[in-house]
Structure formats: structure tokens, C-alpha cells
Amino acid sequence: MQNQFIFNQQTLHSLCDELALADADLAWVIKHYGYPRFWSRSNTFESLVHVILEQQVSLASALAALNKLKENIQEVTPARLLLLTDEELRACYFSRQKMAYVRYLAEALLSGQLKLEELENLPDEKVRHRLTSLKGIGNWTADIYLLMTLHRTNIFPIGDLAVVNAMKRLKRLPTATTKDELLLIAEQWQPYRSIATMILWHYYLSRGK
Template sequence: MRNHVQTQPSSKIPFRPRKIRRLSSPSKSLPPSAPSIPLIPRAIARPLSSDGEIELSLRHLRSSDHSLVSVIDSLAPPSFESSSPPFISLTKSILYQQLATKAAKTIYGRFLTLCSGGGDGEPLVSPETVLGLSAQQLRQVGVSGRKASYLHDLAGKYRDRVLSDSSILEMDDEALLRVLTTVKGIGVWSVHMFMMFSLHRPDVLPVGDLGVRKGVQLLYNLKELPKAVEMEEVCEKWKPYRSVGSWYMWRLMESKSNKALAPVEKV
């Protein structure tokens, strides 16, 4: 028998059609040495930080998946606030990898000081600044040699115009996953977290995240931890708001363990 989360009365949320914006490919060409990344015009959904988008997502999830209703009604709605530009977010993602939050914050603070020369932190972090830092300088503030190489690879792709903040914002989820995983140290999970918590993309399903998988197993009373294919099948009904459904899976597991499972840092 599945354990149900205690429900609270829900308010009615008016529905309105979702808006999409169509973006064209950038006209700038890449240097001969850089690989070409075709940017086919796609329909990109409004980010979850847009006015009213969270309300629309909750309306959809309540109507499409009755198993989620009690979870949604027992918790405060998610908040996807404004975040740093893509380059800074990706840099922070690399630095935070496999570290406890407190240690990661300390190293990131030292990194910002190094980049700014004691100045105003994040606004001074740029590909040029990162490329100007040696591996030795980065090690002195606690960045491992491996992560230093990851940062230099990311910054190098910006320098060579393989990546840019504007191109990242214009790519659809599939293209973004394909391109960002060519950066050393950035895997599928990191891209999923970046799309959800930095770009606020509404329809990301992190099939490899243990917390989300455990939440799905608990919610649907599955005998085994679902694998990627089963995650796609079970969570199909959440589209086009799988990011929000995933967020509730983290919260569901937290309510059972009193332990934070989802990234809470703004990346």
C-alpha cells in the first residue's frame, strides 16, 4: 500500500494557453578551427521563472497525474528565481562538483576573489579571466588540477566561439545537451541541473538522478528503482512540465528522510 502525503485544500488556478517563442539561428560564423554547431530554429517554451508559469505547471500536473495531487498540495510551490549568466553558472557547476556545500562555497568565494583581484566578485568572471589564471593559481585557492582543466576547457570553447551565453539561450534542450557534454567535466546530470536551475527550462527529466528515481519509485509504488527508459515512460504524463514534477520528487523524498536531495544553490 502506498503512503499518501497529507493533503491541504487547493486553490483553483485559471488555465491559459502556454506561449512559446521561436528563435532563429545566429548569423555569426565560427572560426575555421571551431566545430560547427547547427542551430535549427526550435520552439522554446517559456522559462519557469516567467510570470504565471508555475501556476500553469501545477494546474497541468494536478490534472494529468492524480498521484501527484497530494504531494503538490502538501508543499509550497517551487520557486525558480533569476540566476547568473550561463558562463558563470557553468563555472560554478564545475567548482561545486563532488563537494560538500560548505566546502564548495568556500572555494567558490576564493575563486571569485582570484578572478576579481579582490573586486566585485561574479560580474568579473569571464572566459578571458579564467583563461588568464594558471592551474597553479587555481590550486592555491583549492581548485583541483582536474577541475582547473575543466574550467580552461569551458573558457576555451567560449573563446573559440563554440559556445556563448546567447547561443546557449537559443538552443533547444536536445542541442544543448549534445553541445555542453563536449565540455570536459560536464556530463548529462550536470546539464540537466543547469537547464533546470539556471535556464529554468520547464520540461527536463533527470533520469539519472537518484533522488528523482527514488521519488518516482515511492510515488508509484514500484518494486524496483526505475531505469532511464521506465522513467521516460512513467513520467510521460508530466510533459511539458517534467522539471516541476522532478522537483516534487526531490521534495517527496526529503519529506521522508528530512535530508536535502536537490540542488538548492543558484547555479
């Protein structure tokens, strides 16, 4: 099925080249800043905890919280996380809301309600449905999981501020451009919207330097 196409480190550059032929702005990014890195995360509880921590905070803050958690429990597993008290999780920079989210996820995995290995063989929308049925996981978290962990080719995380801001700047769009208008523009990148997203992230980070 088309929505189950995946990419990997070996195919990333050729897919970037294919998009560059169709979009002069993406071609400009590659010409000036090179290819994006291959952002990838393993299909584990730890990876999903990391994405939950990244919700609405800086990447640096999320990584600091994850590293503090790993200092405390070494291996980030559902069983080990559930042994931590509120105070211990607070000491790892978890908000009360995110404590609830990661505990709910841990319980879903331990009970078998969610099986991460099963998601690898499901179509994109079924993966999204399974994940977003859990408390604390919305479309942005599902998008990042589909893109970075399952490496599906056609994901466009419209809830990602870096992607939205990079797209507006690169395409010279008005600040008031709506999400629906951005999604319409992103249609031209199908079935490789994930690759376009990586190029936009790369542009955002490269300009930041």
C-alpha cells in the same frame, strides 16, 4: 517548437497545478509542502562553472568552491579564471579534473567556439549537443543548464540522484527500479517534465528537513 517552451516565475504555479491534476503523487507534494521555489541561474560562465563544480559532490561543497573562487577573482569570467595557477585553483577546492573542465570551457568561450547567448534560441537537443561536445560537460550538466538557466519546460535529469531517489520514494517504487523504467514513468509528465523535476527536488529537500 514544443521543446523550446519555457517557464518562468509567473507561470510556475499554474504549471504545477496542471501537473497535479494529472498526477496524484505530485498533487500530494504540493498539498503537504507547498509549491517548489523557482530555481534559476543566469546565462553566464559563472553559472556553468557552478554546475561543473556540482558534478558528483554535495551542493554545499560546490557552493563553497564557487564562493572561494569569487573571493579570489571577484568576477568569475573566462579571462580571470585562466590567469589562476593550479595551486590557486586547488586553494579554491577544485580537483585536477574540474580545473581542466573549467579551463576548457573558458577557452571555448573566449575563442567563440561556444556562445552562451546563441543557446537561448536553439532547440533543446541542439543546446545539449553544443554543451556535451565540450570536455567535462555531460548530459546531467546540460540538463541542469537547460532547466535552471534556459527554463525549458520538458527536461528530466535522469542522472540527478535527488530526482531519482525522490521519485522512487514518492511513487513507492523498488530500489532496483531502472533508469529506463523511471524515464517511462516520467513520460506522463510531458511536456512539463521540468516542472515535475522541481516538485521532486522540493519533495526531496522538504523531507530532508
